[in-house]
Amino acid sequence: MTISTAPASEPVAADAPPAPGRRRAHRPGQAREWWLGAALVLPALALAVLFKLVPLARGVLTSFESSSGFGGSEFAGADNYTRMFDDPMVLTSFRNALLVVATLPVWIVVPLVLALLIHQRSPGWKFFRAVYFVPYTIAPIVVGIMFRQILAPDGPLNALLRGVGLQPLAIEWLNGRHSALFSLVAVALWSFFGLGVMTYLAGLATIPEETLEAAYLDGAGFWRRLFSVVVPMLRPTVAYWSVLCASGVLIWLFPLIYALTQGGPGDATMLPEYLVFLTTFQFLDRGYGSAIGIALFVFVAVLSIFSVRHMFTEGTRKPR
Amino acid sequence: MFRRSLAGALAAGMAAAALLTGCGGGGDDASDGPVTLKVLTWEPGGTEYWKQVKSTFEAGHPNIKLEMQSVPFDKYPEVQGPYITSQSGPDVMANNAGLELFDRRGAYVPLGDKAAEITKDLVTYSGACEGFDTGKTCYGVPFSYQGNVLYYNKAVLTAAGLDPEKPPATWDEFGAACDAVKKAGKTCLALGLSGTFPAYWDFPEITRNYLTEDDIRALLAGKLSWKDPKLVAVLEKLAEITTKGWANKNAPSITMLPDGADIFQRGDAAFAGTIISDAVNWEAFGKALGDDKLGVTRWPAIDPAAPLAQKFSGIEGAVYGVTQWSQKKQAGLEFITWLAGKENGELWVKYGKGQPLNKNVDKALLPSSPAFLKIQELVAQPTLHAGVMLSGPEADALARGWQQVTLGQLTVDKWAEQMQQALERSPTKKQTK
Numbered sequence: 001m002t003i004s005t006a007p008a009s010e011p012v013a014a015d016a017p018p019a020p021g022r023r024r025a026h027r028p029g030q031a032r033e034w035w036l037g038a039a040l041v042l043p044a045l046a047l048a049v050l051f052k053l054v055p056l057a058r059g060v061l062t063s064f065e066s067s068s069g070f071g072g073s074e075f076a077g078a079d080n081y082t083r084m085f086d087d088p089m090v091l092t093s094f095r096n097a098l099l100v101v102a103t104l105p106v107w108i109v110v111p112l113v114l115a116l117l118i119h120q121r122s123p124g125w126k127f128f129r130a131v132y133f134v135p136y137t138i139a140p141i142v143v144g145i146m147f148r149q150i151l152a153p154d155g156p157l158n159a160l161l162r163g164v165g166l167q168p169l170a171i172e173w174l175n176g177r178h179s180a181l182f183s184l185v186a187v188a189l190w191s192f193f194g195l196g197v198m199t200y201l202a203g204l205a206t207i208p209e210e211t212l213e214a215a216y217l218d219g220a221g222f223w224r225r226l227f228s229v230v231v232p233m234l235r236p237t238v239a240y241w242s243v244l245c246a247s248g249v250l251i252w253l254f255p256l257i258y259a260l261t262q263g264g265p266g267d268a269t270m271l272p273e274y275l276v277f278l279t280t281f282q283f284l285d286r287g288y289g290s291a292i293g294i295a296l297f298v299f300v301a302v303l304s305i306f307s308v309r310h311m312f313t314e315g316t317r318k319p320r
Numbered sequence: 321m322f323r324r325s326l327a328g329a330l331a332a333g334m335a336a337a338a339l340l341t342g343c344g345g346g347g348d349d350a351s352d353g354p355v356t357l358k359v360l361t362w363e364p365g366g367t368e369y370w371k372q373v374k375s376t377f378e379a380g381h382p383n384i385k386l387e388m389q390s391v392p393f394d395k396y397p398e399v400q401g402p403y404i405t406s407q408s409g410p411d412v413m414a415n416n417a418g419l420e421l422f423d424r425r426g427a428y429v430p431l432g433d434k435a436a437e438i439t440k441d442l443v444t445y446s447g448a449c450e451g452f453d454t455g456k457t458c459y460g461v462p463f464s465y466q467g468n469v470l471y472y473n474k475a476v477l478t479a480a481g482l483d484p485e486k487p488p489a490t491w492d493e494f495g496a497a498c499d500a501v502k503k504a505g506k507t508c509l510a511l512g513l514s515g516t517f518p519a520y521w522d523f524p525e526i527t528r529n530y531l532t533e534d535d536i537r538a539l540l541a542g543k544l545s546w547k548d549p550k551l552v553a554v555l556e557k558l559a560e561i562t563t564k565g566w567a568n569k570n571a572p573s574i575t576m577l578p579d580g581a582d583i584f585q586r587g588d589a590a591f592a593g594t595i596i597s598d599a600v601n602w603e604a605f606g607k608a609l610g611d612d613k614l615g616v617t618r619w620p621a622i623d624p625a626a627p628l629a630q631k632f633s634g635i636e637g638a639v640y641g642v643t644q645w646s647q648k649k650q651a652g653l654e655f656i657t658w659l660a661g662k663e664n665g666e667l668w669v670k671y672g673k674g675q676p677l678n679k680n681v682d683k684a685l686l687p688s689s690p691a692f693l694k695i696q697e698l699v700a701q702p703t704l705h706a707g708v709m710l711s712g713p714e715a716d717a718l719a720r721g722w723q724q725v726t727l728g729q730l731t732v733d734k735w736a737e738q739m740q741q742a743l744e745r746s747p748t749k750k751q752t753k
Contacts, residue, residue, distance in 0.1 A: 281398060
């Protein structure tokens with residue numbers, strides 16, 4: 001058998017599309033296929049336009065309006081957007097949002113570590129696999145109410161800390177400027193990390209056993225296996241979870257804020273999504289509320305876009 | 321005789337037509353079968369009272385069925401807001417009298433000339449009308465009277481060495497009483513600062529010592545600056561309540577309802593500033609502590625000589641109106657007219673245990689509780705309620721500022737600045753400036 005170094009001729013596919021610029025041969029079968037394809041895509045397209053683009057466009061339009069109470073509204077130009085830069089509550093809410101985003105590494109790494117421990121059948125892995133997922137099945141509003149009691153100054157958490165001699169750690173979790181935001185994030189993490197563990201477990205199932213075994217036999221410890229084998233092979237899954245977390249911490253915390261702190265004390269746990277709600281439904285300032293909502297949308301989009309692009313790149317990369 | 325009957329029928333027909341006209345147009349009530357009215361309410365007066373409302377009203381109006389959507393009071397704005405924004409939902413709904421109602425007036429059908437007729441037997445209904453002026457547009461019907469008092473637990477005062485029959489009447493006396501209560505190991509004032517309760521319940525009690533009725537109207541109109549020394553003094557006194565340690569330490573992170581009220585109901589606090597009707601009133605506290613242990617007094621006066629210091633900050637309770645988008649406006653009007661009537665007034669007294677607004681309610685039905693009788697005495701000298709004059713942003717800034725001042729994160733001057741900013745971004749007050 002000889003190996004030729006000459007470039008192989010391109011195979012001619014029977015259904016290859018015609019080269020650009022070349023006049024396409026008109027075949028009745030092709031037209032029928034095109035119409036069938038369009039008919040199949042159309043419902044999804046209509047739903048996307050109706051339920052995604054139209055509300056978004058409506059939100060953008062409302063953000064350029066000034067309204068009084070629930071009465072009529074008038075065009076206000078960019079007033080609502082310029083107002084945001086002078087509104088300390090808006091600035092604080094976005095500053096708090098950045099602080100929350102800064103905790104993302106914890107959101108990404110903790111479930112990954114736990115997932116790997118479960119995947120390698122650590123003692124009690126079956127129990128923990130179930131237990132980790134349970135908090136995710138509890139409605140966030142219930143989680144909020146639960147933790148309001150757990151984190152109360154005389155609540156069970158502080159009682160436990162005092163009981164084991166950790167009196168200095170028994171702080172007023174929901175009363176402090178920084179401790180309240182930290183508590184909110186910690187409760188959210190407790191509530192959501194189970195989903196992360198499940199996501200990573202699904203990803204880990206795609207890694208061949210022998211790869212991990214080979215790393216183990218080569219003497220790689222847990223952390224070495226995690227960062228040198230698992231993370232590179234799970235990049236699309238990590239990226240997917242990162243996008244979920246990045247958007248989740250900014251737009252899915254509402255029920256927890258509502259039940260736990262209502263944005264307080266003061267503005268300590270005020271996040272943009274809660275401010276949108278307050279401004280629109282309690283201050284009755286729909287235009288301004290929409291403007292804050294659009295600013296949040298852009299903030300989340302910018303944050304997510306890199307991960308999404310990375311995810312697509314990973315997902316569409318051809319195997320080497 | 322026939323001519324008189326015909327005239328009567330014609331008059332009745334014209335009255336019905338006028339009612340519809342006053343209501344801004346005819347309804348599309350179903351002509352066959354009972355009409356179902358959807359009523360959004362936070363159930364002021366309790367579930368039992370509303371059960372009675374439903375059964376009594378339906379018995380007298382076989383053509384109308386009531387479908388109640390009950391929402392807890394502190395969650396009510398969040399449920400009602402989307403209905404108003406989307407202009408859909410209940411046929412009849414409620415708001416607190418005053419600015420809360422005025423903010424949402426676009427959602428209600430103006431009563432027009434019918435307002436005077438519907439409310440003819442009510443002691444007052446100005447809180448349902450624009451600018452607290454019955455000569456202006458009215459949007460609904462109140463049937464209860466509301467306001468704030470200071471409830472106290474006689475057993476806690478006694479244990480602290482205080483005379484339960486002589487509760488503190490001045491600010492200094494209150495401070496001294498709090499010191500004694502704290503020494504006895506109890507909380508002096510049960511308080512929750514999360515949410516808008518501080519604005520509704522505590523702010524007007526301090527305000528009466530510094531503002532006149534004209535000032536309170538200026539507050540409503542957005543013409544009284546929060547940097548005005550009188551309002552700054554009000555904020556200073558509010559701050560004192562928590563910074564002097566009179567209230568429970570976790571006040572900034574808990575709500576008054578249910579958390580703050582729970583502290584008092586458990587017997588862990590000497591005082592609680594809440595309301596006279598609806599939830600957490602004398603009846604609920606009497607049940608929890610015992611009627612003989614429950615005392616009621618006016619909030620302590622900071623300046624006993626101030627013109628409003630010895631008055632009662634009163635306001636009509638929940639105001640029920642017909643929604644603009646309702647297709648059953650006539651039935652809705654029938655319902656709110658009935659709410660203002662004697663029959664409902666008596667149900668309100670009997671089951672809601674509240675202060676009725678209808679003048680014809682049988683006095684024999686009024687409760688004999690000592691606390692209720694004391695409240696009757698206090699409400700006899702009413703004045704405007706400053707809490708309901710605050711806009712949404714102001715009420716929110718008041719609560720958040722108070723939380724921050726309590727935690728030492730904000731000075732009173734900075735709080736006043738934030739209040740002024742809140743006033744300036746209040747959509748409804750901007751218009752009236």
